[in-house]
Amino acid sequence: MRKVSVVGGVTSEFRKETDRDITHIALESTIKLLKDTGFPRNLIDAVIVSSCSSDQYLSSVISEMIGIRPKISHRIDNLCNSGTNAIISAYSYISSGLCDCALIIGVEKSNTSGKILSNDFSRGQYNLPIFWGAIFKKIHMKRYGSTEEQICQIPVNNYLKAKNNKNAFNRSKSVNLEQVLNSRVLVEPLKLLECCSICEGSSSILLIADEKFSFFKSKISSNKRNCELIPVVIKGIGQQTNCASFSNAITDIFAQSSARMAAQQAYKMAGISPKDVDIAEIHDAFSILEILGYEDLGFVKKGEGGTFVYQNKISINSRGGIIGCGHPIGVTGIAQTVEIFEQLSGKNIHNLKLNRSPHVGLVHNLAAAGTSGTVLIMEG
Amino acid sequence: MRKVSVVGGVTSEFRKETDRDITHIALESTIKLLKDTGFPRNLIDAVIVSSCSSDQYLSSVISEMIGIRPKISHRIDNLCNSGTNAIISAYSYISSGLCDCALIIGVEKSNTSGKILSNDFSRGQYNLPIFWGAIFKKIHMKRYGSTEEQICQIPVNNYLKAKNNKNAFNRSKSVNLEQVLNSRVLVEPLKLLECCSICEGSSSILLIADEKFSFFKSKISSNKRNCELIPVVIKGIGQQTNCASFSNAITDIFAQSSARMAAQQAYKMAGISPKDVDIAEIHDAFSILEILGYEDLGFVKKGEGGTFVYQNKISINSRGGIIGCGHPIGVTGIAQTVEIFEQLSGKNIHNLKLNRSPHVGLVHNLAAAGTSGTVLIMEG
Numbered sequence A, B: 001m002r003k004v005s006v007v008g009g010v011t012s013e014f015r016k017e018t019d020r021d022i023t024h025i026a027l028e029s030t031i032k033l034l035k036d037t038g039f040p041r042n043l044i045d046a047v048i049v050s051s052c053s054s055d056q057y058l059s060s061v062i063s064e065m066i067g068i069r070p071k072i073s074h075r076i077d078n079l080c081n082s083g084t085n086a087i088i089s090a091y092s093y094i095s096s097g098l099c100d101c102a103l104i105i106g107v108e109k110s111n112t113s114g115k116i117l118s119n120d121f122s123r124g125q126y127n128l129p130i131f132w133g134a135i136f137k138k139i140h141m142k143r144y145g146s147t148e149e150q151i152c153q154i155p156v157n158n159y160l161k162a163k164n165n166k167n168a169f170n171r172s173k174s175v176n177l178e179q180v181l182n183s184r185v186l187v188e189p190l191k192l193l194e195c196c197s198i199c200e201g202s203s204s205i206l207l208i209a210d211e212k213f214s215f216f217k218s219k220i221s222s223n224k225r226n227c228e229l230i231p232v233v234i235k236g237i238g239q240q241t242n243c244a245s246f247s248n249a250i251t252d253i254f255a256q257s258s259a260r261m262a263a264q265q266a267y268k269m270a271g272i273s274p275k276d277v278d279i280a281e282i283h284d285a286f287s288i289l290e291i292l293g294y295e296d297l298g299f300v301k302k303g304e305g306g307t308f309v310y311q312n313k314i315s316i317n318s319r320g321g322i323i324g325c326g327h328p329i330g331v332t333g334i335a336q337t338v339e340i341f342e343q344l345s346g347k348n349i350h351n352l353k354l355n356r357s358p359h360v361g362l363v364h365n366l367a368a369a370g371t372s373g374t375v376l377i378m379e380g
Helices: A022-037 A058-066 A082-095 A130-144 A148-162 A177-182 A210-218 A246-252 A258-270 A287-296 A305-310 A321-325 A332-344 B022-037 B058-066 B082-095 B130-144 B148-162 B177-182 B210-218 B246-252 B258-270 B287-296 B305-310 B321-325 B332-344
Strands: A004-011 A046-050 A072-077 A101-108 A185-187 A201-209 A232-241 A279-282 A360-367 A372-379 B004-011 B046-050 B072-077 B101-108 B185-187 B201-209 B232-241 B279-282 B360-367 B372-379
Touching: A004 A022, A004 A082, A004 A210, A004 A332, A022 A058, A022 A101, A022 A201, A046 A058, A046 A082, A058 A072, A058 A101, A058 B232, A072 A082, A072 B082, A072 B232, A082 A101, A082 A201, A082 A232, A082 A332, A082 A360, A082 A372, A082 B072, A082 B082, A101 A332, A130 A148, A130 A185, A130 A246, A130 A287, A130 A305, A148 A177, A148 A287, A148 A305, A148 A321, A201 A210, A201 A332, A232 A258, A232 A332, A232 B058, A232 B072, A258 A287, A258 A360, A258 A372, A279 A287, A279 A332, A287 A305, A287 A360, A332 A360, A332 A372, B004 B022, B004 B082, B004 B210, B004 B332, B022 B058, B022 B101, B022 B201, B046 B058, B046 B082, B058 B072, B058 B101, B072 B082, B082 B101, B082 B201, B082 B232, B082 B332, B082 B360, B082 B372, B101 B332, B130 B148, B130 B185, B130 B246, B130 B287, B130 B305, B148 B177, B148 B287, B148 B305, B148 B321, B201 B210, B201 B332, B232 B258, B232 B332, B258 B287, B258 B360, B258 B372, B279 B287, B279 B332, B287 B305, B287 B360, B332 B360, B332 B372
Parallel strands: A046 A072, A046 A101, A279 A360, B046 B072, B046 B101, B279 B360
Antiparallel strands: A004 A201, A004 A232, A072 B072, A101 A201, A232 A372, A360 A372, B004 B201, B004 B232, B101 B201, B232 B372, B360 B372
């Protein structure tokens, strides 16, 4: 099995719906990525698009627009997990030897069909994701005694980080605990400022066979790129789908959740434990999900997530999380991975105050009430 | 790199649109496959759905319905090439070691959004695929002197074979050369009986890590399955995307087409040449495409495809091809592969008159005017 590295990643501005075509939104990050890395287009032999849109042949159309003739080319979708799934798919193509260099592009418009869970009859009329977010919060507070103040600290943390991220949807918003606590209740007990916004944007990432790094680097004259090429290895992969409907998810989520199982797979594959993690992207489409993430990733014991919101040992959601950045559904997993890549390659793009230079990074992503979960572990 | 084998495949009836839900259409082939092979559901660690529908979270919904909790689960689409792309993706997951057993399900309703090439502005108002099929036929006749009689022999051949395929869309239709030649011209020079019908249906296939075959077999008590488990190895893979729009395709298709490049990759990987192929599935959504297929696969020289329609050395489109079987877009590549698997495992399901027992089989698939092509080589 060949090792696989990330060598570049760019995320576009996340914003409200514009009248731009989905292919042009994709190009915002893709063209910049190719320019920044100087990567020759004729050496890219896979293009995978992650999107919940219904546009057909999207990977081939985008490939033609940027002048790539890939061997492998298709679209992957799996709701909010699409992006990380696409990265893992690219990993397997490279690891198996079917290709050497994959470009993965997440792209979404705000009106994507991925934002309503119409498939899940068990939700009845409650097919907006917020309904399950609200139930999770209620259960966590009742069962483990986590408080409104603890849970509402998550948006405070993530809005604060988003202020340093020039591409974040909420980059110009200052939010304090009082404001979160007093914001409009959307579905009891979830309040407006605890929920992410669906938005448009794109994120592109380049994966290569690690053994080919020197070869690829030799093909790029240094004046053709805007940044150092620093490979960040993908060391651990975990992926798990437990079910699809909320009626089944609710029995799993506080026991053996998909994300917990994915984390166990990923730690085992990487040969590390939770205490080795320096920096993590945790899926926070709703505040409570980040707290469940702390527990599923083994940063704290089950039920103790509420107390972990004040920690500063692990750098969490440095780009601003989903609450701060916005949530272009098929893009999120890729934007998370780009963030970890950039932090591990020493760029510290948002001028974070870091305790130490991070070496081990983790991406945690979920779909559809946590019925499926993904964890990636990367090492810089 | 681990070897990957097919161990089971089932294709449903192909038919006109019904009011069945897309998940239930998928189950028609999936449930039969699990029953026939007796394969334990808890050993399936990847479920990939191939479909151009816009239903979200389809692989997880179907997994839940059949009681599978896979690690890997998502949908892949790439127009008519979706099915073969999904199989190659599953191959890479297994080959890389990320999973041991993958279930790939192609499913489509007739009203799928994959049937109109709305992405391709270069087609102008001509966004139905038949327009490019007509141009390809015109060029081939003019440039290489292939005749109406030769090209119209393709539907005659494929309708004849479909009569032995109980699941084919056109299973009860007898068609002779005169009828094809005299059928209504849809787009000059393509006639009604030279074109496939979009239809609904599903096809499911099981891939495993070849080294795990004995392990998997030991987990199935022989009275739990309806057929012998005979592994058919995937020996060669070729995949190529040249462009997306017709204006670019037209310059490629008669020179270095995507399918020709895919064939070269696949032959090289399998270590065989065209003369070793015993049985082949060739993409014949329009009559002329099968003739181009003969040439791209190296069965004959460029321009000589017309004369090859009368050969009987290689068994071609034994299930009835796309013209005989119908074309549920994301399903076709999987149904083709299931057909080759069944023929190579000695089942001879349609009571073919075979010259010899086939050992080497090939799947040839295309998307969007041949802008992308896929070739699989399998050995029984």
